Amino acid sequence: MTARLRSVLLDTPLFVFVGFVVVAALPYLGLDFYWQRQVMLIAVYTLLCSGLNLSFGYAGELALGQVAVFASGAYAAAILFNHGHTDILLAFAVATVLAGVAGLVSGVPGLRLSHWSLALVSFFFVLLIPSLVTILKEYTGGNAGLPGVLGPTLFGRPLFGKEFYLVAIAVTLLWMLVMRNMVVSRFGAFLRVMAESPTLAESLGGSVYLLRVQAYVIGALPAGIAGVLFTYMTGFISPTAFTLTLLIALLAATVLGGADSVWGAPVGAAILVLGPLQAASFQKYSTAVYGAFLIFVGVAFSMGLAGLARILRRRLLERRLAAPAAAAEGGAEPAALSIPGQRLEVTGVAKAFAGLKALNGVDLVVEPGTITAIIGANGAGKTTLLNLISGVLRADEGTVTLAGRQITGLRAHRVSRLGVGRTFQTPLIPPRMTVLEVVESGRLRDGEVGLLKAIVRLPAHYRVRRQDREAALAALSFAGLGHLADQPAGSLPLGTRRLLEVVRAVAGKPHVLLLDEPAAGLDDDGLRELEMLMRRTREAGGTVVLVEHNVPFVMDVADQVFAMELGRVIASGPPEAVRRDQRVIDSYLGRRGQVAEESGVA
Numbered sequence: 239m240t241a242r243l244r245s246v247l248l249d250t251p252l253f254v255f256v257g258f259v260v261v262a263a264l265p266y267l268g269l270d271f272y273w274q275r276q277v278m279l280i281a282v283y284t285l286l287c288s289g290l291n292l293s294f295g296y297a298g299e300l301a302l303g304q305v306a307v308f309a310s311g312a313y314a315a316a317i318l319f320n321h322g323h324t325d326i327l328l329a330f331a332v333a334t335v336l337a338g339v340a341g342l343v344s345g346v347p348g349l350r351l352s353h354w355s356l357a358l359v360s361f362f363f364v365l366l367i368p369s370l371v372t373i374l375k376e377y378t379g380g381n382a383g384l385p386g387v388l389g390p391t392l393f394g395r396p397l398f399g400k401e402f403y404l405v406a407i408a409v410t411l412l413w414m415l416v417m418r419n420m421v422v423s424r425f426g427a428f429l430r431v432m433a434e435s436p437t438l439a440e441s442l443g444g445s446v447y448l449l450r451v452q453a454y455v456i457g458a459l460p461a462g463i464a465g466v467l468f469t470y471m472t473g474f475i476s477p478t479a480f481t482l483t484l485l486i487a488l489l490a491a492t493v494l495g496g497a498d499s500v501w502g503a504p505v506g507a508a509i510l511v512l513g514p515l516q517a518a519s520f521q522k523y524s525t526a527v528y529g530a531f532l533i534f535v536g537v538a539f540s541m542g543l544a545g546l547a548r549i550l551r552r553r554l555l556e557r558r559l560a561a562p563a564a565a566a567e568g569g570a571e572p573a574a575l576s577i578p579g580q581r582l583e584v585t586g587v588a589k590a591f592a593g594l595k596a597l598n599g600v601d602l603v604v605e606p607g608t609i610t611a612i613i614g615a616n617g618a619g620k621t622t623l624l625n626l627i628s629g630v631l632r633a634d635e636g637t638v639t640l641a642g643r644q645i646t647g648l649r650a651h652r653v654s655r656l657g658v659g660r661t662f663q664t665p666l667i668p669p670r671m672t673v674l675e676v677v678e679s680g681r682l683r684d685g686e687v688g689l690l691k692a693i694v695r696l697p698a699h700y701r702v703r704r705q706d707r708e709a710a711l712a713a714l715s716f717a718g719l720g721h722l723a724d725q726p727a728g729s730l731p732l733g734t735r736r737l738l739e740v741v742r743a744v745a746g747k748p749h750v751l752l753l754d755e756p757a758a759g760l761d762d763d764g765l766r767e768l769e770m771l772m773r774r775t776r777e778a779g780g781t782v783v784l785v786e787h788n789v790p791f792v793m794d795v796a797d798q799v800f801a802m803e804l805g806r807v808i809a810s811g812p813p814e815a816v817r818r819d820q821r822v823i824d825s826y827l828g829r830r831g832q833v834a835e836e837s838g839v840a
């Protein structure tokens with residue numbers, strides 16, 4: 239057994255292989271023809287739902303064109319067959335290319351505009367099926383359909399009955415392994431982050447547009463393959479097989495199985511095929527029932543069965559996880575980390591929102607190995623400044639340079655890849671990731687996504703993922719949070735989530751670290767941990783920019799302070815000097831003291 243095959247086998251849950259071997263063996267154990275068809279239909283729907291998982295569940299796009307791509311694969315197989323090209327591998331290849339093209343044609347313009355444009359464009363493709371079938375009647379048979387598409391070949395050998403069944407199961411397993419490899423790769427991590435927040439994905443170095451196109455196009459590929467299997471399974475196709483009802487049913491099955499789970503697809507597909515909704519008396523009401531079911535599942539059970547299984551599994555494992563993790567840290571020295579800080583220089587930046595000058599000629603220089611704080615009243619322009627540096631916003635005027643290199647006007651993911659890490663005023667933490675996964679995602683900005691390497695599990699994929707994991711563990715230990723590694727991030731209190739954001743940014747070893755109000759809402763313990771983390775980051779060489787309202791904290795931790803008012807810097811220098819500056823007292827510190835006194839806060 240080669241190392242790669244071994245790794246594919248060992249990294250895949252055993253139940254998957256056992257399950258597929260059992261399913262593949264069923265016809266040899268006496269499963270009759272009717273049930274063989276039902277199982278193959280589950281395989282077909284699994285492929286369709288799995289593609290939807292990627293584009294809809296993981297990438298968060300309402301991709302409604304799956305049925306159209308399914309139809310293109312089905313017609314491709316039938317037309318090839320009728321022209322004497324019976325090889326099923328050829329049909330798979332053509333259907334996959336067609337699916338990719340259909341995905342690109344509908345996805346590229348749709349995704350460039352907005353969520354809803356993609357939904358509309360892809361939905362339009364489904365509505366187009368009957369017209370296209372009529373226009374291409376010569377090849378498609380029009381409304382009457384194409385009968386007698388039976389008995390494809392594989393390398394010249396006809397595939398009937400059990401052999402075709404085996405091909406259907408094997409192809410489905412293969413796709414599921416590809417899907418699983420993608421989901422556990424850096425690409426999958428980006429998708430999970432993006433589903434939580436596109437802004438976060440960009441700030442971690444992912445081009446949201448590119449990720450969406452990739453997820454949408456790749457999600458279309460299994461639908462093309464499913465089309466080929468469906469054609470050869472039924473032996474007959476017509477436009478009546480590719481309806482809106484099927485689309486709604488697939489969406490319902492995807493959500494029910496678990497939209498952001500690899501193994502939710504076969505579960506949802508099995509329920510769709512075997513469930514009570516298949517009764518003949520139900521057919522007339524199918525669209526309404528599936529629609530109502532979709533709404534119900536989407537609103538009341540959006541986690542799906544996979545989400546439920548995750549919760550149960552977590553509860554079962556909770557005890558076991560707590561013990562070794564706590565033991566692992568047990569008073570050990572925090573890991574050492576080197577953070578390659580670079581000089582950040584902001585010169586004359588200005589930004590207006592509909593005439594309101596949020597920034598009006600701001601200059602700022604931050605040296606490596608220092609903490610620079612920016613203070614000022616609400617609306618002074620502090621967050622806008624961080625957004626300009628990190629590429630979330632474009633400056634109207636002025637420049638931003640990193641180690642002398644201009645980064646002005648670059649998109650957020652490019653700025654991130656050049657070494658700017660950041661946190662957000664409201665922590666952006668994907669709740670379904672574990673703490674370790676969240677911190678690992680901070681490493682995504684460094685190096686390539688490596689989608690193909692992940693799919694075929696090249697050694698480079700393992701090396702990168704191992705390095706990601708080690709760096710994330712080191713960053714957690716650096717922050718004294720190693721004992722939380724296996725906790726679901728969503729279960730953490732707000733203060734710990736704030737710290738976690740900082741740790742995620744530190745794990746990416748950024749050249750500049752931008753922190754937006756990290757101390758907000760932290761209790762005394764949290765503040766101490768944050769202060770320690772920031773001091774360690776500075777000692778490790780980091781360039782830190784801190785926007786913060788907690789003045790005592792700022793005065794304690796910062797090397798230099800910039801005070802802002804109405805988009806301008808009104809004072810800068812060492813903390814004590816800025817604290818005594820009369821303009822700063824009048825515009826900010828005095829007012830904060832007054833507010834604190836009025837509210838009884840010391």
Ligand SMILES: Nc1ncnc2c1ncn2[C@@H]1O[C@H](COP(=O)(O)OP(=O)(O)OP(=O)(O)O)[C@@H](O)[C@H]1O
Pocket residue numbers: 591594595596614615616617618619620621622623
């Ligand atoms: N996207 C936007 N569209 C319109 N106005 C905006 C936008 N972002 C910020 N502003 C305005 O720009 C000004 C500066 O806002 P900014 O959020 O940068 O202030 P801040 O100093 O960070 O305040 P706070 O301490 O409350 O976070 C405010 O008047 C704000 O209303």
